[in-house]
Amino acid sequence: MGKLKTALLSIGMSMVVGVSVFAQVQEATEMRTNWSLKYPVVTVEGNPAAQAAINADLMERVDHVRADFQSGQYYTAGGWYEVNYEDDSLLSITMALYGYPHGANGNHVWNYAVVYDKNTGNRIPLEHFVRVTIDDLNSLALFSLYSDSGERVKAQSRVDRVPAMYFLEGDGVICVQFRAYELAAGVYGSTYVRIDREHADYFNRKNQ
DSSP: OOOOOBOOOOTTSOOOOOOOOOEEEEEEEEEETTEEEEEEEEEETTOHHHHHHHHHHHHHHHHHHHHHHHTTSOSEEEEEEEEEEEOSSEEEEEEEEEEEOTTOOSOOEEEEEEEEETTTOOBOOGGGTOOOOHHHHHHHHTTOEEOTTSOBOOOOSOOOSOOSOEEEEETTEEEEEOOTTTSSOGGGOSOEEEEOHHHHHHHHHHTO
């Protein structure tokens, strides 16, 4: 079973309004030669429509990598996942999928960080929690850029977009995710800019 992190978001963070919904995340595993995959299967108590929507969205990415592997595009492929945060209304999951062509070097892992409304099964856009600009992200990347393992790293490139991918840590913290090589060396994997609740509050007032 995936590890669930349960906490309350800070009052300063926008909330999804809805009744309390219990979600269980179970781990499914697929193992074969050159293929190793662990992925989440979400059960939303009393809400089969939301459950179906969440699982379909997650499996769309898994199925894409599986199809490319089966067609011979990758020599080895698979993935894993992490439940970053859960509360009564929200479920934040990051899936890490990889595919290495034969003889490939470098980082070929793609992280997909999504936040779901457990009442509807829909993805929640970043703007629901924080309105942030490219300049805002560049200013934070100078001191709040992290590797996919949580190590603080130095930005080697400037931010040139506001990504759609993000995850939650709880206590009002929002982590905006970038692709491997986009802001730092590939050894650091998919990096993220960590926005604490104080900065989120400031950006939301500034960027109305």
